[in-house]
Amino acid sequence: MESQAAAASGSYHFGFKKSRNGELPSIAQEGFLEVLKRHEAIFLGNTGEKELYLTFDNGYENGYTAQVLDVLKEKQVPAAFFVTGHYIKDQPELLKRMVSEGHLVGNHSWSHPDLSATPDGKIAEELDKVKAGVAEVTGQKEMKYLRPPRGIFSDRLLGAAKQLGYTSVFWSVAYKDWDTKDQKGAQYAYDKVMPQLHPGAVLLLHSVSRDNAEALGRIIDDARKLGFTFKSLDQLTVREYR
Template identity: 65%
Template sequence: MKRRIFLVLGCLLLICEIVQPIATAEANPDQRAYHFGFKKSKNGQLPSINEEGFKSILEKHGAIFLGDTNQKDIYLTFDNGYENGYTAKILDILKERKVPSIFFVTGHYVKDQPELVQRMVSEGHIVGNHSWSHPDVTQISNDQLKNELVKVKTAVADLTSQKEMTFLRAPRGIFNESMLASSRTEGYTNVFWSVAYKDWDPATQRGSQYAYTQVMNQLHPGAVILLHSVSKDNTEAMAQMIDDARKQGYEFKSLTQMQKKTY
């Protein structure tokens, strides 16, 4: 009998250990982490996040996924976590073709490449916030998130004429409702994307034609294009991408010119 009682008590303790995290998660749905994903544009169809389960959360907190799908506008964005020797060439191409862009930078990048950050701003581009230390922002407190954002904003303001910073891209595209709400309170619009491909690994570059095809096959009105400046392929394909997109009637615009978000 005693043995049965101990077994029952043991099972009850085990059940309590299992149920508690589930109850906590249900009580705090804003802590649920998501990794941004989307259905790619194909054969002229628009991309979609309807299947991903976080559409309503992005809408609620004013996050950007794409622009007005009735306008043939393109918004070019780069993630700059570290420098791989290609950003200067990218800036040359953008300057020559008068294309505005936004570069999301980390604290490491600002400290390591101050001249390039200065050049981004002086040539009319926006510098966005990619966090100071590139953490999983769903695993830090709101105070820690604020500190991450303030440090980047302050460093860029001390270095350039850009004194305000209003666009944020979460590291690795990982987010939850809590960080969306907290960063919005700090004045940020979270920027995701509707065109992207695996370009962030310098060890797996497949040539400029591959980069060109991956991007051009996904073009659509209101596209927010995510590229990584560490990619040799992107750099070599950049000029042709821009020229051929314009031949198709697309116009490159700054995120500050985005008037409407369509999901």
């Protein structure tokens, strides 16, 4: 998950040094550590506790979110789903189910643009439309979390989002799971996720992935066997940056 700062535009593409052998991942070399700190964005939770925060990006539906929700319900695991305008319009029943089953629905922007290159007024419009759309469909009035599309962000964007009441949420566990034409099986997903687990991890998975849907139950079970507890973003009280 390497990234490069776009110095001319002041934008960054979130990336991190992956966890290996239980070591904590790091963003120290990526050039945006102070930006995240300044705006109190989430990258890690409390690294002193074996806590995991499960999040999904939902730009569109590929037939696997119901299966994901079934697993989460069976295992009693909370999650956060970051949705776009397309998802709100296309999948109202799944949105209702997310909220009714106790999950958080977060903001992934209305049209999935590069928000770092979007004027402040348009940023507000992008985020307000998602919040209003989710409220209309599900009754969830509050929306506190933002995941910038494609992980592209800037100091200005995070500041504007914070003024609108959002905490920006990035991640410390991820792999290339979003390519629906390059799915390699549940074992592959399991093998990509499990070695990255670490205390305070924020996991990013994409619900369009068949591999994720099929591996999720085993990932949850085996993470618990290792002593990890799954918590909601609302329970994250300590942000760490490394």
